[in-house]
Amino acid sequence: MPVTSNVERPDDAPEGPALPVNELFASLQGEGKLAGVPSTFVRTSGCNLRCWFCDSYHTSWDPTHAWMSVERIVEEVESRDPNHVVLTGGEPLLHDASTALLERLAERGYHLTVETNGTFAPDAPIDLASVSPKLSTSTPTAENAPDGNPEEWEDRHEERRIDFGALTTLLERHEVQLKFVVTGPDDMDEIESLVADVRERADADLNDEDVLLMPEGRTREELDATRNVVADLAAEYGYRYTPRLHVDLWNDAPET
Ligand SMILES: C[S@@+](CC[C@H](N)C(=O)[O-])C[C@H]1O[C@@H](n2cnc3c(N)ncnc32)[C@H](O)[C@@H]1O
Ligand SMILES: Nc1nc2[nH]cc(C(=O)O)c2c(=O)[nH]1
Numbered sequence: 109m110p111v112t113s114n115v116e117r118p119d120d121a122p123e124g125p126a127l128p129v130n131e132l133f134a135s136l137q138g139e140g141k142l143a144g145v146p147s148t149f150v151r152t153s154g155c156n157l158r159c160w161f162c163d164s165y166h167t168s169w170d171p172t173h174a175w176m177s178v179e180r181i182v183e184e185v186e187s188r189d190p191n192h193v194v195l196t197g198g199e200p201l202l203h204d205a206s207t208a209l210l211e212r213l214a215e216r217g218y219h220l221t222v223e224t225n226g227t228f229a230p231d232a233p234i235d236l237a238s239v240s241p242k243l244s245t246s247t248p249t250a251e252n253a254p255d256g257n258p259e260e261w262e263d264r265h266e267e268r269r270i271d272f273g274a275l276t277t278l279l280e281r282h283e284v285q286l287k288f289v290v291t292g293p294d295d296m297d298e299i300e301s302l303v304a305d306v307r308e309r310a311d312a313d314l315n316d317e318d319v320l321l322m323p324e325g326r327t328r329e330e331l332d333a334t335r336n337v338v339a340d341l342a343a344e345y346g347y348r349y350t351p352r353l354h355v356d357l358w359n360d361a362p363e364t
């Protein structure tokens with residue numbers, strides 16, 4: 109496992125490829141161009157970043173999980189109905205075993221979405237790379253970070269959050285949606301400049317309708333403050349708006 113992970117593999121982890129799994133459940137895809145599609149979610153634990161607003165605190169700031177073999181994860185997926193699978197985290201692509209999992213699921217014909225922060229680009233079968241590059245407004249500070257170690261993580265997060273090599277590789281290899289978490293109008297200059305930089309560096313097209321603006325908010329109440337502002341920005345700039353359907357429907361309940 110890369111040194112960037114904060115989740116060490118214990119001695120009693122299952123034999124062979126295995127992943128630290130925080131939760132595994134069936135729901136509706138709540139975000140992006142496949143919003144509303146029944147999907148099985150596999151959420152790995154461990155992240156190389158520390159967004160202050162992370163809605164999956166127990167995979168990043170305070171990781172909790174049980175190690176599961178890739179084989180067992182496939183069995184759990186097969187025991188549920190959806191033929192779409194969403195691999196998320198934490199940051200799923202920091203684990204080498206995510207590639208093994210994706211290969212096994214691809215052999216069985218599942219549609220595979222990977223939710224990633226775009227700082228890793230392994231050679232893996234991915235039908236939709238749902239890439240959420242992190243803006244400067246995601247960086248943890250002493251004022252906004254949950255407990256943890258904001259001083260240490262502020263610098264690390266800032267150094268790691270944009271990796272143009274990984275972003276362009278993802279775009280060149282896979283169907284991509286770039287899904288920005290937007291806190292308000294001040295984020296737009298940074299989004300425009302990031303999109304322009306990616307377009308300049310990549311040997312693949314990035315259409316405006318594959319650039320998604322998603323309101324920041326872990327709860328319905330928080331989204332009440334951002335939803336309309338971000339929808340108006342999407343209309344103004346010609347990008348796609350994505351709701352957070354699962355938050356609107358089930359608020360911040362686990363396994364939704
Ligand atoms: C928990 S992350 C896991 C995948 C990967 N680490 C990433 O950040 O893309 C899943 C998705 O939730 C988004 N997200 C996390 N916290 C959020 C928040 N407070 N408001 C809106 N989106 C959030 C991320 O940007 C990402 O698109
Ligand atoms: N319903 C639902 N849809 C989602 N799409 C991306 C999610 C994620 O956490 O990556 C997510 C999630 O946590 N729940």
Ligand code: SF4
Nearest residue numbers: 155159162168198225
């Ligand atoms: S990159 Fe994703 S999992 Fe990691 S802290 Fe940010 S939102 Fe959470």
Ligand SMILES: [Mg+2]
Nearest residue numbers: 163164196364
């Ligand atoms: Mg989520």
